[in-house]
Amino acid sequence: MIGLVAKVFEPPSTKDFVYGCWGGAFKLFGFDTCFNFIIMLLVLTTIIVLALFFFGLRKPKIVPGKLQLIAEVGVDFVRENIAAPMLGTDAAKFMPLLTTFFFFILIANFFEVLPGFSLSPSSRLAFPFVLAMVSWVTYNAVGIKKHGFIGYLRHTCIIPAAPWWLRYTLLLVIEFVSNIIVRPITLTVRLWANFLAGHFLLAIFFLGTLFFIESGPKTWILAPVSYAFGTGLVAFEIFVAALQAFIFAILSASYIGQAMAEEH
């Protein structure tokens, strides 16, 4: 097995993220759809998140059990560190959305380092893009509801502190592009590229270990080095998984907070 892997060694490429269909393709809203490995990971993530909160908070007790403790500590973390500092008194209204973002992305990201899966749905562009669109629609809708359509555009695109000839020309364009157009793109790319790069790093170091073991007595001494780097990167990926879930949730909260802010 080792020999087989090492002899066909090739650097990991974007082909590693493409998976074939399980079963036949079918039409969904006019698109060709099928069930594959990535969809299975998403379904698993959904089931785990639902199960955690359903069984954790179904019968809340005064002295919490293990699952209830995890669920309560998680919700408390989101409220104290993400919702409350960014949204203030409106925090309670957006807690369901932000808690879902945090836990859904966190569990999905952990599949990156889980043996047997080793691939996060976040490393496929569609998954973070849909989450970013949910965030985008939410903060725009909240802002439009609060200020009205024209009022919201004025609120996001015009900086009152700037001199008038900059405020209505260059800064107007820059603010519109950065607040309305670039925000969902950066939310998407941040999550996606982190896990794309993470998957490549893990693949390179662990495939490299096998390659060095196989390629003869002169280079096998490098195999433990490569293996140590790979193991260290697994720990780093666990940190990145938690950090990215936190950053996605807190940036969404911050965008919602900015859209809802009073006139300045």
Add this chain to the structure above:
Amino acid sequence: MLHLVAQAVDVGTGLKTIGKGLIIGLAAIGPGIGLGILIGKSVEAMARQPEYAGQVRTTMFIGIGLIEALALFGIAFSFII
């Protein structure tokens, strides 16, 4: 003649590979400097005002997220070209 064409194609692929490498390296310079300043200043703030360490850390992570996206654009584009 065909030999020359093959050589030109080879040079093209080689240049493309160099370009991919350059994108990642150049895209890391700016965010590297930015992260250094950001985290250094945050540590300074936390050391001066330990009671505000929590708030400073939260803001720092938002900044890290915003800056980091620039370097990650480089990685993403290097696979696209």
